[in-house]
Amino acid sequence: MSLPHAILTALLEKPSSGLELTRRFDRSIGYFWSATHQQIYRELGRLEEAGLIRALPSAQPARGQKKEFEVLPAGSAELARWVGESQDPKAVRDPLLLRIRAAAVVGPGGLALELRRHLELHQRQLAVYEAIDAKDFPPERTADEDRLRRLVLHGGMALETFWLRWLEEALEVVGDMDPERPGPSAPEA
């Protein structure tokens, strides 16, 4: 149940309408928790119903009219509670790792091409993060909230770096393999 908390965080950073939130979920917060506009409108409705946020008085409630939301005290409290909650790390669930495992039984086929494509995409994403790092966090700013936001960004950068290194290793392995299916034997990891 992270989406409502992602929305609360975004709204605390800046009160917004559904569409503005959608746009921010395409950059910024969305780099770590993506969401479509349908999800966001649905969740805004629930959060309002639950009394955690409210529409700004200035906003008309008509269809097609912009409607801005702000976080109520109950919303801040819920978010603070959630931040310190005990949650187990989520298990890894990655289709690409799974595809490598599948390639071990049916052969790598066109995997090498796909790995090179991913490598490029991750390079591009790392560059995006580095640009944000340079622009939003000049060395002299050291307020606590900036250090935390930078920490999140560093997490994203380190994850992209992980993928780059692993994809290079993967290309070495797949690169000198026969694209046909390998043998039938199989150790159970």
Add this chain to the structure above:
Amino acid sequence: MSLPHAILTALLEKPSSGLELTRRFDRSIGYFWSATHQQIYRELGRLEEAGLIRALPSAQPARGQKKEFEVLPAGSAELARWVGESQDPKAVRDPLLLRIRAAAVVGPGGLALELRRHLELHQRQLAVYEAIDAKDFPPERTADEDRLRRLVLHGGMALETFWLRWLEEALEVVGDMDPERPGPSAPEA
């Protein structure tokens, strides 16, 4: 749509019943794609319906009786197609990164404790992977399918290592912060 392919891979490695698959999804393949037994039974039904797998003739179709499945040629073909398919890397979606971001607006609260707990869990998981690496992949084995399976395992190990390093950085940042809210503006309830 990765679960059916995870099941096809597991069944190609070794024909199994639903419960056996469930157990293997708790170790082995499940380290990279987890699934509950309800998901597995549902998906086995669909795969059988679609003609990608079939129940072994020896297996009784009675309730409460073990029913083993094997992959049909159509299933292997579908898996091979999927391995080479073009799929964009999945976006990062991690609740812990999100919680750090939230902490930047409502304060870190009890986060440090939670970070230390995660650090320990990731250390433990890395040790599990290292044990598998030593046991299943002695240095002399170099068949293609072993190299691929080892590559997947190395991905898991590198991911755990990423988390360990990042959590250490996070603890440094959070460690010397006031647990109260840092923010530029924030009326408490």
Add this chain to the structure above:
DNA sequence: TGCTTCATGTAACAAGTTACATGATTAC
């Protein structure tokens, strides 16, 4: 007989995805 474990399933729900509908505003 009653308890536990093995084994397969049903039901209900929550979260996420995809496609489409509709009103309001702005630019030409």
Add this chain to the structure above:
DNA sequence: GTAATCATGTAACTTGTTACATGAAGCA
């Protein structure tokens, strides 16, 4: 006025989660 865009929303579906149901086999 009409086309594009802004903005909010509905509907239908898929995937994943949680709780519970049911039958078979072993054993004390």
